[in-house]
Amino acid sequence: MRVVDIIQKKRENQVLTEDEIRFLLENYQIGKVPDYQIASFLMTVYFNGMNTEELKVFTKTMIDSGETIDFPGVEKFLIDKHSTGGVGDKTTIALAPIFGALGMGTAKLSGKGLGHTGGTIDKFESIKGFRFSNSKEELIKIVNETGTGLMGQAESIVPLDKKLYAxxxxxxxxxxxxxxxxxxxxxxxxxxxxxxxxxxxxxxGAFMKNIDEARELATTMYKLGRAFDRNIVCILTNMDEPLGNAVGNSLEVVEAIETLKGNGPKDFTYLVEVLGAQALILKGDIKTLEEGIERVKEVIKNGDALMMLKKFIKGSGGDPNVCDDYSLLNIATETLEYSVEESGYIKHIDAEKIGKAAMMLGAGRATKDDVIDHSVGIIMQKKVGDRFEKGEILLTLYHQNNMRDEIIETLDGAFVFSQEKVEKIPTILDIIG
Known part of the structure; x- marks a missing residue:
């Protein structure tokens, strides 16, 4: 078997066999196939794609390139909720305790976040003393107790993905x-x-900028999951403005806690309710989204979800009193209120520019070696569809005396205004599966 023949076959848009795909990837992993040939192959896939069966073999070979992880001894129905990332995405902080309160669990391997703000682990590390599980045994124990387990990303999982992504x-x-x-x-x-x-x-504010491409990606991942006989659902959600009102690690922790108290922003609260409901549907506890949303609302109203978050924080070495006393969080005391010299409605918010401004304040990482400032960030006072008057505050920046002209210039380019009333953007755009 020759690599050049495999490349040519895919160039001619023919279907590759399992043996051909495995031969190509396995030999690339051990250094027997050079970068320039894999680069050529990747370009043929870019133009011609792969069918579901090819993609299944391709993905299985990626999985087989490293170790797989299971959690023997976990007594919970485990949900893996994954987001493709966005601005103000603090979903796991609120959703994982809800899973726990509903008798389910989540065991996540998370890395340090790049971009606008930190990843889930970075956000939790806003809490003094918090540390994520250092071993699978620790993770299993805390999942059984609280429904939530977080551990650092294992380098041994799918190492071929890292090589291919580079x-x-x-x-x-x-x-x-x-x-x-x-x-x-x-x-x-x-x-x-x-x-x-x-x-x-x-x-x-997302990697996928338009709905058609996002739907194609979601459909492809759904089919791939089903090809591996996995119980899966894909939800397309709006990132044409930041999710919720808070952007920045400590600020997002506060917003997630407030959501578990029933005081969260409408868009973020609804997303958490729908995701919780979908988990119950996948588990088989309920049949309709409406029934699931009511179950989620119930564990928020009766305090069970907040109690689970407190137990998780305590079990992870943090102070659970942070849920009732936000002064225990490191939040910048210097603020700047941003407004404009006109009145109208907010027609569009460029979420990516809001995220970029937060990153310039120190809330995120441009490179993996950057140090995050958990205290800084942005609170949105107005969202798309909201009316504002001249001089009314659109957002508040929390900073450490590091305001620069370029941050304000970035914010100036983030808003589009209208004199006509603007409709709110729906949070959930589509559900596949």
């Missing part, structure tokens, strides 16, 4: 739908879960 990054093939789907799903499938919920963000 090449995709320099060959303009990152945006290939099959390659994105395989990259995400290989990591999801390598770690045991009873069901998978994929939150695919769509809009200016």
């Amino acid at each position: 090449l995709r990054d320099v060959t303009a093939t990152v945006s290939s739908i099959p390659l994105i789907a395989s990259s995400i799903m290989s990591k999801k499938l390598a770690v045991h879960a009873d069901a998978i919920i994929l939150d695919v963000k769509v809009g200016s």
Whole structure:
């Protein structure tokens, strides 16, 4: 078997066999196939795609390149909720305790976040003393007690993905739908879960900028999950403005806690309710979304979800009193109120620019070696569809005396205004599966 023949076959848009795909990827992993040939192959996939069976083999080979992880001894129905990322996405902080209160669990392997703000672990590390599980045994114990387990990303899982992604990054093939789907799903499938919920963000603050491409990605991942006999649902959600009102690690922790107290922003609260309801449907406890949403509302109203968060924080070395006393969090005391010299309605918010401004304040990382400032961030006072008057505050920046002109200039370019009334953007755009 020759690599050049495999490349040519895919170039001619023919279907590759399992043996051909495995030969190509396995030999690349051990250094027997050079980068330039894999780069050529990636470009053929970019233009011609892969069918579901090819993608299944491709993904299975990726999974087999490293170890797989299960959680023997976990007594919960495990949900793996994955988001493709966005601005103000603090969903796991509120959703995981809800899973726990509903008798389910989530065991997540999370890395440090790049971009606008930190990842889930970074946000939890806003809480003094908090540390995530250092071993699988610790994670299993805390999942059984609280429904939530967090552990650092294992380098041994899907190592081939990291090698391929580095090449995709320099060959303009990152945006290939099959390659994105395989990259995400290989990591999801390598770690045991009873069901998978994929939150695919769509809009200016997301990787997928338009609904058609996002729907194609979600459909591809759904079919791939079903090909592996996994219980899966994909939800397309709006990221044409920040999710909720808070952008920044400590600020997002506060907003997630307030959501568990029943005081969260409408868009974020609704997303959490729908995701919780979908988990109950996947588990088989209920049949309708409406019934599931009522169950989620109930565990928020009776305080069970907040209690689960407190137990998780305490079990992770943090102070659970942070849920009632936000002064225990490190939140910047210097603020700047942003307004404009006109009146009208907010027609559009470029979420990516809001995220960029937060990152310039120190809330995120441009490189993996950057140090996050958990205290800084942005609170949105107005969202798309809201009316505002001249000089009324649109957002508040929390900073450490590091305000710069470029931050304000970035915010100036983030808003589009209208004199006509503007409709609110729906939070949930589509549900696949």
